């Protein structure tokens with residue numbers, strides 16, 4: 001049915017990638033019929049990409065579930081919300097009581113970081129469940145960075161971001177922001193910022209085995225052998241020491257372990273790493289000298305340097321280089337954002353530090369990192385009998401059947417569960433195994449605030465979008481879905497969902513009024529709770545965080561400070577200024593200093609040293625990202641699934657000729673763990689010895705309800721992996737740089 005009703009516009013921050021662009025939605029009646037960049041948005045200033053422009057299409061996808069699904073006699077059938085939560089309460093809580101908290105596994109998918117519900121409720125759910133079986137998308141993409149930040153700075157969330165607008169020299173490794181729009185670095189119009197860097201005379205170096213669109217923009221492109229970024233970074237560090245080019249500047253008094261670091265990288269000379277990286281030693285030296293000589297510089301590494309065998313070492317060395325060149329925590333270098341919902345800054349001093357491996361997984365003995373276990377270990381935790389076996393799974397916006405290694409094994413494991421609940425708008429490759437599927441409403445019908453991405457933003461700012469369209473009859477807000485889930489598993493099934501928010505508010509305020517450093521120290525918590533505003537519990541919690549945050553009004557302590565009401569009055573957001581130095585106050589290490597050579601890193605360096613003399617595989621696989629894709633959940637939008645966004649294996653012409661492959665013909669990619677067959681795309685944008693397959697595809701499994709994705713299913717690259725290849729410090733799956741064989745199919 002065509003949309004009807006009056007036409008209006010509404011601002012809305014885009015939830016489709018980490019760039020968080022402001023959009024102006026055109027709405028006819030209750031249907032979003034268009035989206036354009038919001039020129040008045042304080043952060044994105046009108047930028048939009050094809051994904052954001054398809055917001056309306058995604059929002060109105062006819063395949064989105066509108067009512068809960070409940071399994072009856074083996075079939076998923078539509079049911080009421082009450083029936084769905086009754087079943088969750090009846091099955092999950094008794095199961096956890098009988099078999100213990102670890103019998104429930106929680107899986108959090110990437111879209112959780114794009115919603116208010118995904119930020120506010122999973123911590124409460126985990127607190128109620130008390131399970132240590134937590135698995136998230138982080139061990140498929142970014143856990144190495146959390147671990148390196150935890151070890152260096154004492155806080156896994158203290159991730160410095162490149163100061164894109166002011167830097168003179170940017171070194172990007174394994175990142176393709178022209179297609180991804182950035183990750184762990186929230187920067188609307190990342191492409192425009194790179195072009196501006198070039199225009200103001202700055203230097204852009206890109207290290208990537210593919211000549212990506214970003215690499216084509218660079219002054220220098222180093223087509224490194226995949227998986228060896230840590231060796232290159234270690235060599236850059238070695239050159240800085242050898243040629244006396246280190247100059248930490250204002251950081252000097254805050255660094256611990258400088259002499260030990262110098263000793264630790266002594267072997268990693270450019271000559272020693274050149275063969276493994278397949279780079280010229282002279283070029284590595286030149287790069288190190290240029291980094292040191294630049295007035296300001298920033299090193300930034302992402303997926304291609306992270307989801308590899310030495311992902312944590314590479315992530316650590318990125319910030320080591322920033323520190324040694326004096327660029328950590330200075331304008332133009334790499335700085336720590338200060339989000340409006342961060343804790344207000346505290347005086348500097350020693351902290352609790354960051355520990356790895358406080359517990360291990362039951363079957364494989366994998367150490368936890370940041371409270372999480374490797375998602376690649378989920379299947380074995382379900383399959384293997386014994387005390388503590390996972391018997392039930394709660395999957396929130398997660399599709400690990402496609403996103404984690406060996407989805408086929410995981411599917412079999414999910415079928416063996418006693419109970420599973422998915423919160424997901426789609427009946428997809430994972431949710432189809434659930435006993436209950438709880439669908440959140442489309443994004444236009446939810447309020448939006450970026451709790452996660454403001455903490456990685458290249459400029460401090462704050463924006464809030466109320467729902468652009470009211471909830472449809474019969475649907476339920478995602479915050480309410482998750483609050484009811486908390487109540488159902490926590491023995492309060494049927495209580496008012498606002499009880500969950502009230503408990504969090506009471507607990508937070510109770511701590512704040514007892515804290516001598518808080519602006520509300522000594523005040524009455526009940527009175528403060530009554531002063532919170534907002535249409536519901538989630539907004540009241542947001543108001544609380546803003547008011548106690550670094551820009552907040554402190555409940556009257558700073559009358560001009562931030563509140564949700566003030567923010568809501570500014571629909572295009574509030575600019576909070578450029579990033580500023582935050583050291584040493586941000587440090588939570590035991591020493592109160594930046595710990596340059598933490599013991600777990602030092603203990604892992606021999607593994608990297610062994611890579612200097614290893615024999616490289618003749619053919620390795622890397623992933624790739626397309627501008628019109630993010631993860632599996634966007635493949636059901638017609639304008640995003642098509643054209644050049646194709647699931648092919650890219651092969652260099654020389655390899656194609658050697659292997660007898662033809663452009664467009666089918667090829668079989670094989671590893672020790674599996675094989676896939678897909679069309680060949682011959683291109684010299686991948687270096688010889690490397691093939692590239694995108695992720696998130698493989699929509700040909702039965703029982704899903706995603707018609708567009710099924711029509712162009714592609715194949716799932718993770719079927720080439722069995723999950724045994726991992727970065728040991730972070731538990732992150734090796735998704736890039738693993739050996740494959742390739743042949744005509």
Ligand code: SF4
Pocket residue numbers: 014015016017018019020021047048049050051052053181188189
């Ligand atoms: S770059 Fe990301 S946030 Fe911006 S419009 Fe595109 S998908 Fe949305």
